[in-house]
Amino acid sequence: MSGICGFVGAPASGIDMEGTLQAMLKSIGHRGPDGRHVYVSREDGFGLGHNYLRAFSPNSHGDSAGFAKTGSFAVAIDGAIIRHANASEAAAASVFADLSDQESRTALTAYQHSGSRWLSELDGPFCLALWDGEKKQLHLSRDKLGEKSLYYLFDRSRNLLVFASEIKALLRYPGLQAELDFESLSIYLAFGYIPGPRTLFKNIFKILPGEHLQFDLAQGLQLSKYWNLPPIVDAVDDEAFSIRRLRELFLQGLEGYVNGCQDVAVFLSGGIDSSIIVAALKELGVPRIHSFTIGFNLADSRVQKLDDLKYARLVAEKFATQHHELEIAAGHNPWPRLMAVVRQFDDLIMTPNSYSKYLLAEAVREAGLNSVLTGSAAAGACGVHRKFLD
Template sequence: MCGIAGFFRSSAPVADVSVLKQMGEVIRHRGPDAGGEYLDEYVGLAHRRLSIIDLSSQGNQPMISADGRLVIVFNGEIYNFLTLRAELERAGVVFRTKTDTEVILALYQQQGVACLEKLNGMFAFALWDTVEKTLFLARDRVGKKPLYYYHAGGDRLAFASEIKSLLQLPGIAREVEPTALADYLKYLYVPAPKTIYRKIFKLPPAHYLVLRPGGEPRISEYWDVDFSTGTAFSPAEAEDALLELLQDSTSCRMIADVPLGAFLSGGVDSSAVVGLMAKVSREAVRTCTIGFADKRHDESRFAREVADLFTTNHSEYIARENLPETVALMPKFFDEPFADSSAVPTYHVSRLARQAVTVALAGDGGDESFGGYGKYSIELKEDLARRKLPRFLLAALNGCFQGFAHPLARKVRSLTGSALLEPARAFYRTNTFIEDDILTELLAQPVRNACSGYDPGEHTVRYWDKMRGADHVTSMLYTDLKT
């Protein structure tokens, strides 16, 4: 990964190259190999580089186009950049580097915003057009790469890969957004576009932002997943097509000029990725696993079986140190409240992997893509009850089991309670961790007042409603993809 940062000079009139350097320095961990800055009368750009493709200094950023018109800072990887490069070369483009960064520059120079339609990859980048005086920010389709921005009205805007970088700007107040606190207590993270801070936002996945001096930022969506087109595949044909897609998506992520490996948990998703990597790799795949001394949470034995199956170069680390100390480190990296416990093993396996590789593939996203979470099957049962049982019966069952502590009574209350709700509201209940009345009790009176009339469920409901008319599974998968 790399790190990017920058600002419109109106957002911090006193900011200079030293501020840009500091914005980059606090995210040095994202890009320890090189750093650079660009500053003119309108904008400042900073970059921290982790070298993956074309390790020479020619790949350093900010990168300026051959004609001097465009300047870019880019974090990510464009998987189809070789195909795009070949197309551009046939159109007469001459490249100075072997990087995917330069391909983005050339593609934007030819197609403008429409270049996003051709990019297959994970990315967040900022591109400054010195002629049109236009700042263009863009984020990949599912938001694998982070991109935050600060907006204080008008063209007073700054951006960065991490919030801590934005906080280096003079004059930015660290004020908590009360509704974001409510969101966090419900979802255990702060859903986009908000962050925990006022005036600091996440650019949503599959969106871009355009800003010109004296104007307001214009944010637009450039892509959305489309479930409307059906397929005529037989099950066997679907299996073959899926395997081909998985193999292609894995292979294109293995293009790197540095050592590459995989996180292996022993579960279906990461094991499938390792198997697909082994199929095309010319050498043993490097795999890394994190285990725990507490056998109730340790799955390293399953990872070992998969490593043996595919004859990988396997490394294993058993986390024995004080795990609360690891938890205490997390705010340094996340910059805002985040309560996903998987961050702890991910931190340790990343440290282990970095000893041997620079790039690591993982099985993240498999449950969202293939409906692997247990909540989906529970949701289907609730929806069946909603459609098949009369409301009076659901209400009666729910009432009969109130006040009982037995696990079966709790399950009946949960199922019937959700079945009595509209599907979108029921899924909101599924995806959150406390009931709304408990949230109200938790909030101090000033925060409660600031959140008066606010509905955290809107984050779920707005995406569910976009799938109105779709089947229940499609609605669940789409909503989880977008939130």
Template sequence: MCGIAGFLQQNNNTVGLEALRRMGRSLKHRGPDDEGLFIVDARRDHQGDFMQSQGTVGLAQQRLSILDLSPKGHQPMSDQARETWVNFNGEIYNFWEIRRELEDLGYCFQSRSDTEVIVYAYRQWGIACLERFNGMFALSIWDGRRKKLYLARDRLGIKPLYYYYQEGNFAFGSELKALREYPYFEAEIDLESLYDYLQFQYVPTPRAIYRNTYKLTPGHYLALDLAGGLEERCYWDPIERFRSLSGAGQQLSEAEALAQLEELLQSSVRYRMISDVPLGVLLSGGIDSSTVAALMQRLSDRPIQTFSIGFSEASYNEAHHAQAIARHLGTEHHELYVSPREAQSVIPQLPLFYDEPFADSSAIPTYLVAKLARGQVKVALSGDGGDELFCGYTRYDWMRRFAGLGRVPRPLRQGLAGALGVLPPKLVEQAYRLVRPITPEKLRVSNVAEKFAKFRGVLGSRELIELYPITVGIWNRPELEALLPGRDGPDEQLAFYRAFRAVPQAELMSKLMLVDLVTYLVDDILTKVDRASMAVSLEARVPLLD
């Protein structure tokens, strides 16, 4: 795991070595173990000098050493001819299989790192090598022979990658803070992104909070050269994958499907246990993280380390569930109870972690459990992704129930929503506390007043695609239009709307999970896990997203 940054100039500008160094060092929390730089003026013969004072191409690396802790794992890394340079953040879990294939083709390796496998995989197969990688990654490849720069992001967006492009000035980084060190970066707020943030509680891909600044879409790569222009291509699309697999599991019995699932999960966990440093599990006590912990313990010859945090407020505390799982599995369990003051002390740090607006309050406990884990291990597995794959969110069941509301005349629903709007939030909370003990577990919610307000918005919705953003956001459309007047409405090109309409015949629950897979998972859940873990130099791995 690392922090990467760099630039390419398609105009007459150059960037200095010290500016590149600042871009890299802004990401030192992501990789405190080592740093590396590559900078050349690619318009001229640099005669083997890869650390020039000014350049048109530059790569910066901050390394968190996980595999091959020796200097041989130093990045940016090149081939022996010093023509192909790779700057890499993440892990390629099947790198040994790819390495053996490359060795059979005559390639020789100097290290045990997966980065070197990327170098020679590119030399052998070009950018099509991305299709062979099983892992989480954000990477850049400078092809010195062709004078071409590639940027790529893993299939589901586990690792972040931002870029800025304006009038021939191009820069990229693992986080926005690296771009702010780029001398030609202009930090202008994008009001369209602000509108989307107020709707979704995060800035959705491909946008970022600044103008001319973007998140690279998962499963995509960029290609650009000195001559100008930028090309983005897709090498893997979850929507197309969903279409191709629809109905594929219908020939399996339940027992066969369960056996295949267990085999896949165990294989995925085994891959993510490959490490030259200590590792553990972030254990909430829920089904997803407990499954990961159980499989990891099965594959380990000693008690694994598990980590959880607790709160004195019973409605927020899940530590007792984690304790029970840890006892059952026989893990070496670490637990920290957090006071309200300790939780509040994290809030001023959040802008430093996220760089752009981010409103998921679970960013606080995620950071705290990552900090706890980092005291003992350098790598931690988590159960993230399970809700999107196995229909885990309460809102899925509510959506199924609300889907039938379309049969009720809209004026009648709007009238009911208006009548419910006169109820004070405190009265709603008091009433819910009375009925909560008899409410089915899967329908119980926290922040009931907020959920009640969303329910009123749902009642007035015209169609399902209009209804779902209400369940994941805070502000409804009239409120958004009052806050930021002049916006015509939602951007239909966002992945949320594209995914919803791309599979019109899909069963409702499958459609909702697919939408979350390409939106909420990428820009909320995985963003939160990456920033929280990287803030304390902890590598987080997500085996459910193999």
């Protein structure tokens, strides 16, 4: 995880562009303590910021992964672009072939060689901001399933676009204020989440999964979809082939994400999703798998039914992970951490396990690891919740 932010259309005078970017990046400093990058084009009123977190990814070395400035282009990436569908054909001819940052090189090469298809040819969990200084165009996008977040505010009266990985960074831009959207609040209280592109605030929107925002200083803002979820069928002609293909794609994606990493952390509940991740990491030959589980040492039988410790231990023993357990006991005091948890929710969603995940994330960091794999939202990504497709 990294953090990106920026703006285009800023007035030529009256704003400290570098200072504004630094303030925006500071507000999301938790997303990237391992590097910070700022680029400004005063002529275009454009600024781009990037916080970098060194994590398990194909590009986990160096302090500039996910950021590049070359020629008239600048790009910042949160996440991992695992591959470009036509990378082998395009790489040799690319003017970006000498860029040391793999993900920036991949994104810019796709942009240069693939025309309007460039985003659809990128795989992996990512969001990106790409500035084409020659065309005076900004491109913002999220990955196909929306694993990474990206928000924006467009002020038509000033022809100003501000964007960031989190809403709190948007509000660091001078003169912008958050105004509660009561209709969004009503939706949240009814359904437990706020469907995109809405957020809890007026005039602040989220870019949807598989969506591309193009902002042109002359023509303004355009939104388009570069990818849509294909139809989900209830039956397949060859079940055995489908199972093999799913397994192949799952291992391929996971291998691309943790390629070369010696230590990988996993939130392990002992359920299907997280257990499959652990098994796959073992098959891929990851030397040290660190599993993290939380349970409850409470007398209440209703809470005991939610305890994951027993099942997680079985999986950890089966695959010989370096297993870490946390227990919430009767005397546990949540208040010192509770406001820190709440502060992370720029976009409200009713997730009753958010506090326990925060505790697990602390344990991961204390173990010296920066990133963690989880099985969260796997059912949604696999199309299990059919009601959301209707």
